[in-house]
Amino acid sequence: MTPKSAPPRAAAREAAFPPDVADIPPVLDEVELVQLLTPEGERVPHPVYDRYLADVDDETLRSLYRDLVLVRRVDVEATALQRQGELGIWASLLGQEAAQVGSGRALLPQDYAFPTYREHGVAWCRGVDPLALLGLFRGATNGGWDPREHGFHLYTIVIGSQTLHATGYAMGIAMDGAVGDADGAATIAYFGDGASSQGDVNEAFVWAAVYNAPVVFFCQNNQWAISEPLERQTRIPLYQRARGFGFPGVRVDGNDVLATLAVTRKALTDARTGQGPTLVEAFTYRMGAHTTSDDPTRYRLSSDLEAWKLKDPIERVKAHLARGGHADAEFFASVDADADVLAARVRTGCLEMPDPGPLEIFEAVYADPTVQISQQRQGFSTYLDGFAEESA
Amino acid sequence: MTTMTLGKALNESLRSAMEADPKVVVMGEDVGRLGGVFRITDGLQKDFGEARVIDTPLSESGIIGTAIGLAMRGYRPVCEIQFDGFVYPGFDQIVSQLAKMHYRSAGRLLMPITIRIPFGGGIGAVEHHSESPEAYFAHTAGLKVVACSNPADGFHMLRQAIASDDPVVFFEPKRRYWEKADVDTDAVAGPLHEARVLRPGTDATLLAYGPMVKVALEAATAAEADGRSLEVVDLRSLAPIDWPTVFASVRRTGRCVVVHEAARSHGVGAELAATITEECFYALEAPVLRVTGFDTPYPPSRLEEAYLPDLDRVLDTVDRVLEI
Ligand SMILES: Cc1ncc(C[n+]2csc(CCOP(=O)(O)OP(=O)(O)O)c2C)c(N)n1
Numbered sequence: 001m002t003p004k005s006a007p008p009r010a011a012a013r014e015a016a017f018p019p020d021v022a023d024i025p026p027v028l029d030e031v032e033l034v035q036l037l038t039p040e041g042e043r044v045p046h047p048v049y050d051r052y053l054a055d056v057d058d059e060t061l062r063s064l065y066r067d068l069v070l071v072r073r074v075d076v077e078a079t080a081l082q083r084q085g086e087l088g089i090w091a092s093l094l095g096q097e098a099a100q101v102g103s104g105r106a107l108l109p110q111d112y113a114f115p116t117y118r119e120h121g122v123a124w125c126r127g128v129d130p131l132a133l134l135g136l137f138r139g140a141t142n143g144g145w146d147p148r149e150h151g152f153h154l155y156t157i158v159i160g161s162q163t164l165h166a167t168g169y170a171m172g173i174a175m176d177g178a179v180g181d182a183d184g185a186a187t188i189a190y191f192g193d194g195a196s197s198q199g200d201v202n203e204a205f206v207w208a209a210v211y212n213a214p215v216v217f218f219c220q221n222n223q224w225a226i227s228e229p230l231e232r233q234t235r236i237p238l239y240q241r242a243r244g245f246g247f248p249g250v251r252v253d254g255n256d257v258l259a260t261l262a263v264t265r266k267a268l269t270d271a272r273t274g275q276g277p278t279l280v281e282a283f284t285y286r287m288g289a290h291t292t293s294d295d296p297t298r299y300r301l302s303s304d305l306e307a308w309k310l311k312d313p314i315e316r317v318k319a320h321l322a323r324g325g326h327a328d329a330e331f332f333a334s335v336d337a338d339a340d341v342l343a344a345r346v347r348t349g350c351l352e353m354p355d356p357g358p359l360e361i362f363e364a365v366y367a368d369p370t371v372q373i374s375q376q377r378q379g380f381s382t383y384l385d386g387f388a389e390e391s392a
Numbered sequence: 393m394t395t396m397t398l399g400k401a402l403n404e405s406l407r408s409a410m411e412a413d414p415k416v417v418v419m420g421e422d423v424g425r426l427g428g429v430f431r432i433t434d435g436l437q438k439d440f441g442e443a444r445v446i447d448t449p450l451s452e453s454g455i456i457g458t459a460i461g462l463a464m465r466g467y468r469p470v471c472e473i474q475f476d477g478f479v480y481p482g483f484d485q486i487v488s489q490l491a492k493m494h495y496r497s498a499g500r501l502l503m504p505i506t507i508r509i510p511f512g513g514g515i516g517a518v519e520h521h522s523e524s525p526e527a528y529f530a531h532t533a534g535l536k537v538v539a540c541s542n543p544a545d546g547f548h549m550l551r552q553a554i555a556s557d558d559p560v561v562f563f564e565p566k567r568r569y570w571e572k573a574d575v576d577t578d579a580v581a582g583p584l585h586e587a588r589v590l591r592p593g594t595d596a597t598l599l600a601y602g603p604m605v606k607v608a609l610e611a612a613t614a615a616e617a618d619g620r621s622l623e624v625v626d627l628r629s630l631a632p633i634d635w636p637t638v639f640a641s642v643r644r645t646g647r648c649v650v651v652h653e654a655a656r657s658h659g660v661g662a663e664l665a666a667t668i669t670e671e672c673f674y675a676l677e678a679p680v681l682r683v684t685g686f687d688t689p690y691p692p693s694r695l696e697e698a699y700l701p702d703l704d705r706v707l708d709t710v711d712r713v714l715e716i
Pocket of ligand 1: 118157158159190191193194195196222224225226286290421450452474481512
């Protein structure tokens, strides 16, 4: 792996701003991508990662498929609910199911995941009810679940912040002596390609490296940060940044649930056994809009979308299962039926979700409430009672 | 005179500033092809090119920090922060660097940077998309802070902010982006840091800015039906505050209510109440009262109607200030 020679410096005076990065070859090694299941559903062997799938039998394969289908179904339902005005907004995971289910299923109960706002598939793997996620997007709550119960932190909307939280939690694991063997614990920090530009994310890399913290940085490179393509964030493949910080980076086919499972398992195993952080770049594609508020036709070509459709994360598992005789038509029908039941439950649950009461505004601001908050609560309560009396 | 939305007025303002001065550059997340998430920069990259309408990497500290360098090189950057709650990663650059550069350099370095921030609630958004952080900036010496409330001000105030040789934090009431009014783009605008009496009245003064100006005007209309005459002042500038206009109004009416969405304690309303009390003590018939957000984080959107000051809360407080 010899680096290519440094690119010729563009003649400064004539250089366009911003430079066309396609014309300036960055200095890099050959780009490697871990893929274990081709888009056609063919299982390809891998010298390093196969051993991390030793326990993946037919039943596990089928359950992975089931998870993929269910999380996509929930996502479709949530998008529909937003369209009908039941949610304020929804951030779709369409296209990223394998990256999320593969990494989510790699986690052990003692691990802790730190999501962005799009990790509905990881939430599913951590046993968070999809309805709890909908509560957030409906505006009924800013949280919605107990992070400790699920080892799944609250969604973080401010880009990149959670990577430091994951690093600090991992430092705590190390301080507690809870690393060193296969029973050790680890954290996983989710973030996007856009987030890789944030100071917090880069600081998290530094801290994790310096303290050899048991954290996996899991970047879903879905190629877009709202309207900005990857080249507005980076000149080298994101996983290669890890080396500069002093830990390994690996790019995995994020539309391949098996590869993502294996690569994340290795990274988590390394972390929990005291070998420090890894940056996993899950190479994938945001098939939908950034959120339901976004209109991607303003900034990207539909031909890209068409090309990525051929790499669909669910179709390749289905093809693999069917071709290898690991599942029959009855199985696929039962998964679809389960998905419909789940979607119906999510829909009803969303429609029936009660609004919080106005005095909940004042709840939980402090562990030890201040007199000031209590007084404002009391004042507002009296004010609201005035209306009740008026209308009585 | 053209009728346009606030969003369109801001867009036209940016366009005319860029036409007038080749050193004006727009920078921010998604401001290019997308035209910003609120479309305030719509079409600008197409017309002025990628070197003047810059889609930046996703980092607010980077946006402000590099704008400072660009300003030192003679540019006049207009930075867009996508939402109020996302300015904080750039806070250090704003407060420690941008605000102090002129002072530290003994006036040698100018920082003609405008930071546009859509602010306030009322659009049913998730966390961090509905905040009112103006007090942090108004509290920082070296920054000028303004908030527009209508399309005409949006157009003229933004042009003036961009023309200012001081850094200006420019707050845009996002829930008013779609509201229309007449804009005379050729009009000669009054000073940027001047407050405006939007509606004269005799019984009490309502001081508001940004999204709450409309609420204050509606309250004045409603109060009129009850035989109460309220004067509405749009502050427009929060740092500096146009004290002569404020004092003159309060001295006329003898009573004052401040309205803002931001939390109550240590806010702009507190500054107004304190200074009005100091300067107009003998003209005041009652203490200055405040109608504000509560001292809590901005709540989930299903609760924002309860959190945000509205017509009823303003009128309730007006009742109280008039009873004293
Ligand atoms: C600090 C901060 N700045 C801006 C935003 C607005 N914003 C929300 S998502 C987003 C793009 C994120 O892109 P990426 O990290 O690639 O993740 P993706 O949404 O594609 O999953 C932006 C700019 C934000 N949430 N936080």
